[in-house]
Amino acid sequence: xxxxxxxxxxxxxxxxxxxxxxxxxxxxxxxxxxxxxxxxxxxxxxxxxxxxxxxxxxxxxxxxxxxxxxxxxxxxxxxxxxxxxxxxxxxxxxxxxxxxxxxxxxxxxxxxxxxxxxxxxxxxxxxxxxxxxxxxxxxxxxxxxxxxxxxxxxxxxxxxxxxxxxxxxxxxxxxxxxxxxxxxxxxxxxxxxxxxxxxxxxxxxxxxxxxxxxxxxxxxxxxxxxxxxxxxxxxxxxxxxxxxxxxxxxxxxxxxxxxxxxxxxxxxxxxxxxxxxxxxxxxxxxxxxxxxxxxxxxxxxxxxxxxxxxxxxxxxxxxxxxxxxxxxxxxxxxxxxxxxxxxxxxxxxxxxxxxxxxxxxxxxxxxxxxxxxxxxxxxxxxxxxxxxxxxxxxxxxxxxxxxxxxxxxxxxxxxxxxxxxxxxxxxxxxxxxxxxxxxxxxxxxxxxxxxxxxxxxxxxxxxxxxxxxxxxxxxxxxxxxxxxxxxxxxxxxxxxxxxxxxxxxxxxxxxxxxxxxxxxxxxxxxxxxxxxxxxxxxxxxxxxxxxxxxxxxxxxxxxxxxxxxxxxxxxxx
Numbered sequence: 001x002x003x004x005x006x007x008x009x010x011x012x013x014x015x016x017x018x019x020x021x022x023x024x025x026x027x028x029x030x031x032x033x034x035x036x037x038x039x040x041x042x043x044x045x046x047x048x049x050x051x052x053x054x055x056x057x058x059x060x061x062x063x064x065x066x067x068x069x070x071x072x073x074x075x076x077x078x079x080x081x082x083x084x085x086x087x088x089x090x091x092x093x094x095x096x097x098x099x100x101x102x103x104x105x106x107x108x109x110x111x112x113x114x115x116x117x118x119x120x121x122x123x124x125x126x127x128x129x130x131x132x133x134x135x136x137x138x139x140x141x142x143x144x145x146x147x148x149x150x151x152x153x154x155x156x157x158x159x160x161x162x163x164x165x166x167x168x169x170x171x172x173x174x175x176x177x178x179x180x181x182x183x184x185x186x187x188x189x190x191x192x193x194x195x196x197x198x199x200x201x202x203x204x205x206x207x208x209x210x211x212x213x214x215x216x217x218x219x220x221x222x223x224x225x226x227x228x229x230x231x232x233x234x235x236x237x238x239x240x241x242x243x244x245x246x247x248x249x250x251x252x253x254x255x256x257x258x259x260x261x262x263x264x265x266x267x268x269x270x271x272x273x274x275x276x277x278x279x280x281x282x283x284x285x286x287x288x289x290x291x292x293x294x295x296x297x298x299x300x301x302x303x304x305x306x307x308x309x310x311x312x313x314x315x316x317x318x319x320x321x322x323x324x325x326x327x328x329x330x331x332x333x334x335x336x337x338x339x340x341x342x343x344x345x346x347x348x349x350x351x352x353x354x355x356x357x358x359x360x361x362x363x364x365x366x367x368x369x370x371x372x373x374x375x376x377x378x379x380x381x382x383x384x385x386x387x388x389x390x391x392x393x394x395x396x397x398x399x400x401x402x403x404x405x406x407x408x409x410x411x412x413x414x415x416x417x418x419x420x421x422x423x424x425x426x427x428x429x430x431x432x433x434x435x436x437x438x439x440x441x442x443x444x445x446x447x448x449x450x451x452x453x454x455x456x457x458x459x460x461x462x463x464x465x466x467x468x469x470x471x472x473x474x475x476x477x478x479x480x481x482x483x484x485x486x487x488x489x490x491x492x493x494x495x496x497x498x499x500x501x502x503x504x505x506x507x508x509x510x511x512x513x514x515x516x517x518x519x520x521x522x523x524x525x526x527x528x529x530x531x532x533x534x535x536x537x538x539x540x541x542x543x544x545x546x547x548x549x550x551x552x553x554x555x556x557x558x559x560x561x562x563x564x565x566x567x568x569x570x571x572x573x
Contacts, residue, residue, distance in 0.1 A: 005111055006102065010095035013118045016425060017087030020128040022080045023433040025443045025473065028531060031130045032442075032468035033057060035082035038068035038130075039472075042077075049225040049233060053471050054478035056229045058236035062221055063172035064132040077475065082130035089134035090127030094118045096141040097327040100148055104296050105335055112334035112414065117327055119421035122271035124428070126320055133320050136173045140324050142166050143181040144303065147189075151295055154198055160210055167214035172221065176242050180324055182211040184310055189302030196294050264308050267319040269359055272326065273367070274397065274417045275333045277360040277405060281345070281353030282336035290346055292335055303328035340410040357402050364398030367391070378535045380528065382438055386431040393423045439528040441538050442469030445501070450523040451540060459498040463488045464506025465529065465538045485513065492517060497543060504537040519543065 026032045037050040037057045050057045050065045067085045075081040094114040101110030117123055126133040143166040150159050163182070170178030186207055190199060226233040269276055285291035286300050304325045311321050339345055340353060371391035375384040397420025404413035437443065445451050451474065461480040462470055471479050479501070482488045488510060491500065499522065502510070511517070523540040 005107065006095060006098040006114065009098065009111060009114050010091045013094050013114070014087055014091035016118075016429070017090050017127045018084075020124070020425070020429045020433070021083040021087050023429055024079065024437055025440060026079045026082075026130060026469055027440075029468050031079070031082075032472035034060075034064065034068070034132070035077075035079060035130045036468070036472045038065050038072055038082050039077040039475075041065050042069050042072050048221075049229055053468070053481075056232045056236070058225075058229065058233040059241045060132055061172045061175055061218070061237065062225065063169065064135060067135065068130070079130065083128060086127055086129055086131065086134040089136070089138040090118070090123060092138035093123075093134065093141045093327065096138065096145050097330055100141070100145050100327070101331050101334060103145075103148055103152065104292065104299070104331070105338065109331075109334045109338050112337060113327070113330040115418050116275045116330035116333050119418060119425065120272050120275060120326060120330070122319060122323055123326060124425060126323055131320075132173050133323050136170060136177060137323055137326070139166050139170045139173060140177075140181055141327050143170070144185070144299075144327070147181070147186055148299065150199065150203070151193070151197055151299075155203060155206070160206055163207065164210040164213050164217075167211055168217035171214055171218040175218075175237055177324075178214065178218075179211070180307060182207050182214075184306045185302055188306050189298050192298035192302060193295060261312060263317045264311055264322050267322055268329070269363060271319050271322075272329055273363045274360050274401065274421065275330070276363070277356040277401060277413065277417070278333040278336045278340075278353065279329065280356045280359065281340065281349050282332040284352035285336060285339065285345060285349040286332065288346065288348065290344075290349060291332070291339060296335070300328055300332050337410050337414050340408075354406070357405060361398055361402050364394050368395035368398070378528070380439055380535075382435045383432065386427060386435050390424055390427050390432065393420055393427065396420070397423075436528075440469070440473075441465065441525050441527040441529070441536070442467060442473035444525045444527060445470065445523065445538075445540065446473035446475065448523050448525075454499060454522070455497075459496060460501070461491050461498065462501040463491075463510075464503030465501060465536060467529075467531070470501060485509070489514060492519070492543060494543065500541050500543065502539055502541060504539060507539055507541070 026035055033052050037052040040051050041047060044051070047066065047069070048062075050060075050062065064085070068082050071081040071084040072078075075084075094117050097117050098110035098114040101107075101113040103110075118127075123134075126137070143163060146159055146162050146166065167178055167182055170181070172178075187204055190197065190204055193199075222233060222237075268279070272279070282291065286297050289297060291297060291300075307325050308322065311317070314321075336353070340350070345353065368391040371387040371394070375381075375387045397416060401413045401416040401420070404410070404416060454476075456476055459480070460474075460476065460478070461482050463482040466481040466483075480491070482491055488502075488506070491498070492510065492514065500519075504524075507519075519541040521539055521541050524537060526535070526537045528534070529536045
């Protein structure tokens with residue numbers, strides 16, 4: 001075995017995540033906004049605050065845009081450049097988790113924890129996306145490693161200095177998320193260990209002093225940025241993003257219903273698949289004081305329960321909010337697998353370990369069935385084979401792992417899960433992500449000559465398909481997002497030239513209200529609306545009264561014969 005297995009594993013993880021980040025254009029809502037804001041920062045030279053689509057973007061602090069600006073300058077305004085730091089953050093988070101595992105257990109356990117973390121669906125999603133989550137996770141795990149070192153050897157001046165730097169970095173990355181370690185993890189863990197640790201209460205005092213100093217560093221940026229934006233930075237970043245999300249479900253994510261209380265338990269079952277096979281046994285052994293030392297048990301409890309409890313009472317709920325507890329879950333799974341292989345568990349723990357099948361197997365079967373069926377519900381022929389291959393991988397992995405698990409061959413079960421998830425990662429990188437590209441609407445418009453030939457200063461708007469990916473993919477300035485029929489009608493009736501991106505359904509409703517209006521179709525693209533998981537046709541139309549700059553048929557708009565545009569569904573137009 002290599003002398004540096006954890007480092008080698010981290011480098012392999014980095015290479016795999018960089019490959020995944022390079023296989024596709026931006027997705028969804030958040031990636032285009034982060035990416036577009038970083039590109040705007042480089043082009044404008046304004047490094048004080050971020051902007052996107054003509055507006056100040058202060059829902060996240062400034063540091064992630066500073067980081068993204070470096071690869072954007074080196075590689076250009078591409079999705080890969082904007083994603084670059086997420087694979088780096090994912091690999092660092094895995095490495096630091098492995099180092100914690102080596103400190104608390106042994107090197108093999110640390111390596112297994114790295115595998116669990118790197119090959120979990122939520123980590124794969126965040127680790128290859130142009131967002132802040134993977135980088136923030138690396139900072140949080142770094143702070144936890146610093147805390148573990150203090151628990152084992154006592155604090156030092158260097159310990160406090162590092163904690164200050166990491167706290168300030170977390171605050172500059174995601175604002176209040178920087179409070180997780182010094183407020184919601186360290187104090188509960190210390191309280192659980194108060195009679196068994198050399199750390200006195202004064203240690204907590206100094207931790208909070210470092211927190212206050214970190215807030216001071218944050219304000220060094222925030223106050224000037226807030227003045228420059230006439231109060232927008234603190235209003236968006238604190239009033240809307242923190243207080244607003246805590247008290248009210250935002251953008252449809254969450255509800256006041258008590259049915260949402262187990263949201264994050266369900267999120268763990270789905271997003272930490274397939275390692276949930278070991279979680280019931282790990283929870284039983286941890287709460288029963290049979291997994292690891294008192295320090296280990298206190299750390300696992302203090303790292304997970306306060307954070308998940310806090311997220312549960314916050315009104316807005318999204319799976320990636322729970323990512324900071326993923327390293328703790330990975331450590332618990334790795335330790336559980338090792339303890340089970342050595343026969344160190346109590347009968348109660350072994351019973352709960354067997355019951356892990358109840359939580360993992362149904363998710364594996366549902367994922368396999370969903371992947372096999374879903375591509376056939378829409379005209380997405382290019383992804384049917386890749387989805388079927390991944391479905392076979394999930395089904396075979398689930399069956400084999402359950403089989404080994406029931407026989408008590410926990411090392412083989414773990415290895416089966418690792419191989420299965422690695423195959424999934426490879427198929428997602430090499431086959432599925434490239435196949436999905438042809439169904440992306442924004443990038444398809446960005447490649448069309450009919451759009452590229454239009455004047456760069458032509459006003460643009462969107463209705464019926466108001467997606468941020470249009471702004472980033474077209475890279476032609478701001479796009480006005482029209483909300484409601486009155487706004488669309490007013491825009492269409494303006495005398496100046498303009499280009500409107502509108503779904504065919506929204507266009508039909510517009511013509512029912514106002515009549516044809518002489519609008520000219522410049523281009524049409526059919527593809528997947530990934531946010532709503534539906535097939536949609538989007539048209540690019542010019543405002544009436546102005547001749548089109550590209551051939552089009554007003555009576556029967558069709559997709560231009562450009563290879564970049566997605567294929568039309570069978571039987572379409």
